[in-house]
Amino acid sequence: MHENREISNAPSASCEGRSVKASSRTTDMHTLEKSDCAVLPVNRPNKGGQLPAEAGEGRAQMKENIDQPHMLLTQSGKGMSQGLDGVRKAARERKQERFTALLHHLSVDLLRDSFYALKHQASPGVDGVTWQEYETGLDDRLVDLHSRVHRGAYRAQPSRRVYIPKPDGRQRPLGIAALEDKIVQQAVVTILNQIYEIDFKGFSYGFRPGRSPHQALDALSVGITRKKVNWMLDADIRGFFDNLSHEWAVKFIEHRVADRRIIRLIQKWLKAGVSEDGQWSETSKGTPQGAVASPLIANVYLHYCFDLWADVWRRKVAKGDVIIVRYADDLALGFQYRADAVRFLEDVKERFAQFGLELHQEKTRLIEFGRYAAKDRQQRGAGKPETFNFLGFTHYCGRRHKTDTFTVGRITAKSGWLRS
Numbered sequence: 001m002h003e004n005r006e007i008s009n010a011p012s013a014s015c016e017g018r019s020v021k022a023s024s025r026t027t028d029m030h031t032l033e034k035s036d037c038a039v040l041p042v043n044r045p046n047k048g049g050q051l052p053a054e055a056g057e058g059r060a061q062m063k064e065n066i067d068q069p070h071m072l073l074t075q076s077g078k079g080m081s082q083g084l085d086g087v088r089k090a091a092r093e094r095k096q097e098r099f100t101a102l103l104h105h106l107s108v109d110l111l112r113d114s115f116y117a118l119k120h121q122a123s124p125g126v127d128g129v130t131w132q133e134y135e136t137g138l139d140d141r142l143v144d145l146h147s148r149v150h151r152g153a154y155r156a157q158p159s160r161r162v163y164i165p166k167p168d169g170r171q172r173p174l175g176i177a178a179l180e181d182k183i184v185q186q187a188v189v190t191i192l193n194q195i196y197e198i199d200f201k202g203f204s205y206g207f208r209p210g211r212s213p214h215q216a217l218d219a220l221s222v223g224i225t226r227k228k229v230n231w232m233l234d235a236d237i238r239g240f241f242d243n244l245s246h247e248w249a250v251k252f253i254e255h256r257v258a259d260r261r262i263i264r265l266i267q268k269w270l271k272a273g274v275s276e277d278g279q280w281s282e283t284s285k286g287t288p289q290g291a292v293a294s295p296l297i298a299n300v301y302l303h304y305c306f307d308l309w310a311d312v313w314r315r316k317v318a319k320g321d322v323i324i325v326r327y328a329d330d331l332a333l334g335f336q337y338r339a340d341a342v343r344f345l346e347d348v349k350e351r352f353a354q355f356g357l358e359l360h361q362e363k364t365r366l367i368e369f370g371r372y373a374a375k376d377r378q379q380r381g382a383g384k385p386e387t388f389n390f391l392g393f394t395h396y397c398g399r400r401h402k403t404d405t406f407t408v409g410r411i412t413a414k415s416g417w418l419r420s
Contacts, residue, residue, distance in 0.1 A: 081105070088194040091256075095199070098258035105191050106149060106184075111142045114186035118179075118292075125160045125178035126275045134179050145180055152261070156181050156268040159288045161276035173242075175274055175288020185292035188265060192296060195256050200299065201307045206328030207295030213391045216327045220334075220390065221408040223323035229334035230370040231341045232395075234388040236363035237352070240329035241294065242286040244301055245356040246270045249287070252304040253297075269293055285356070298328060305355040306331075306348075313344065325390075332390045334370070341366050371406035373397050389413045 083105050090099075115138065120131045134141060148154040159175030166172050177185065193209060200208065205216035223229065250267060257263060269291065273283050287294040307326065310333075314322035320336025322344075335341040345366060352358055365388060368377060373385040374397050385397040398409035 081107075081110075084191065084194050087191065088198065091195040091198040098254070098256055099195065100258045102191055102257065102259040103150065103261040106146070106187050108139075108142050108146045110187045110190065111146055111183055112138070114183050114190065115142070117186055118182055122182075123160075123162070123176055125176045125181065126157050127178040127180070129179045131179065142183075145183065149184060149265075152264075154180075154184065154265075154268075156265075156272040158273040158275040158280055159291060161274045172289065174290035175294075177269075177288070177291050181269065181272075182292050184265065185269065188262060189293055189296050192257070192262075196296065196300060196303070199256065200303055201311060203324040204299065204303065204307055204326050206326065206330070207299060213327060216325055217391055217393060217410065220323075220325045220332055220395075221410070223325065224334050224370060224408050225406065227321040227323050227334065228336040228370075229321065229323060230368065230372060230376075231335045231338050232367050232369040232388055233331075233333040233335065233341050233345060234363075234365045234367070234390065235331040235333070235345075235348070236360040237329045237331070238358050238360040240357065241289045241298060243356055244286050244298065246285055248305070248355050249297055249301050252300050255304065266293070266297070270297075295328065301355075302326065302329065305351065305357070309351055310348070313347065317343070317347075327391055330391060332388075338366075338368075369395075369397060371397075 087099065087102070087105065090097075115131075115134070118131060122131065124130050145154070157178040157180075159177050162174050162176060163171040164174060197209060203219070205211045205213070205219070224232075246267075249270065250263060253266060254263065270287060271283065273280050274288065275281075287297050310324055314324065318335070318337075318340045320340055321334075322336070322340065323334040325332045333341075333344070335344070345364075349359055365386075367386040367388060368382075369385055369388065377383060377385055387394050387396045389395070392413055393410040394413045396409045396411075398407045399405065400407050
């Protein structure tokens with residue numbers, strides 16, 4: 001057993017988780033944004049070669065709640081604690097083991113760093129406390145919060161329900177957590193990221209440290225260009241954040257986390273409910289969009305119910321090349337053979353149904369797309385290849401002017417961020 005009881009020798013149970021859209025329409029596979037941290041890649045990319053846009057891994061912020069970009073550094077500019085570094089090292093070396101002692105990493109210093117990582121001008125939750133108000137007497141407040149968390153006296157408050165308009169005219173519900181809930185959630189996310197950034201697949205991009213929509217778009221373009229892609233599956237999970245199963249979310253997290261205190265914190269956030277116009281309502285499923293912990297919970301959920309399964313499927317079931325890019329609950333997959341794409345679509349529907357999810361039929365499309373699509377469709381008299389939308393951009397089959405070779409073109413989608 002690890003000397004500080006970070007992990008146990010019990011193996012994990014066997015089982016096969018959106019932000020601001022990308023603003024650039026150019027493909028740059030070798031450049032990270034200014035807010036990103038350049039680190040060595042550890043996740044392998046999609047089947048085959050080492051695609052530079054898909055292989056990077058780093059640390060960054062969750063857009064809706066985090067203002068500071070680099071959570072490896074503390075507010076004072078010091079590096080990550082040796083304890084957290086040890087968690088990451090243990091996660092890398094013992095991929096099947098479960099962590100039994102994590103809460104002791106939630107220190108007053110980590111709570112302070114988590115507080116300063118929050119957006120200073122964010123709207124208050126049901127507590128009505130702003131960032132500026134909480135900063136007054138901050139040290140005493142954090143000592144008290146730390147004590148309540150470790151004594152089990154901390155209570156999560158319901159999220160304040162607000163709505164923002166969608167491009168299609170509908171309303172997207174957001175849940176704004178109370179300030180202390182944001183602080184504790186960010187601290188727990190920082191701890192758990194040391195584990196899950198080792199575990200997550202290279203084709204997962206959404207809300208991950210050091211990754212961005214630009215990198216997901218670049219990985220997709222590189223995959224379509226370099227692999228034998230002739231068909232694209234543009235898939236949408238219907239109401240993912242609203243329908244995520246609490247029971248499955250906890251089971252998935254327990255594959256790596258055996259510290260019951262961390263599990264209870266997550267259960268408190270999932271069950272805290274929402275407050276709308278002063279009325280509290282229970283949440284039996286889903287996790288609030290806008291909460292600090294929601295992106296990590298969502299990524300863990302999809303890691304187990306989709307990523308691991310899809311990676312095995314393309315290696316053992318597919319007859320040809322398959323590429324996968326996932327940004328949170330937005331999925332884009334490329335296939336060499338139409339038969340593989342059709343079979344995958346049917347299989348993934350069955351897979352999602354096991355975990356309370358379903359694809360949005362109207363927003364899930366299989367189209368002919370790739371280097372040979374234009375020629376093949378012209379020979380059949382089928383017209384130009386169709387286009388698809390991903391992360392706010394319309395993708396189309398194009399040709400380079402100088403070399404007359406295939407390329408993936410993209411322009412800003414007319415309706416902006418089209419996915420729900």
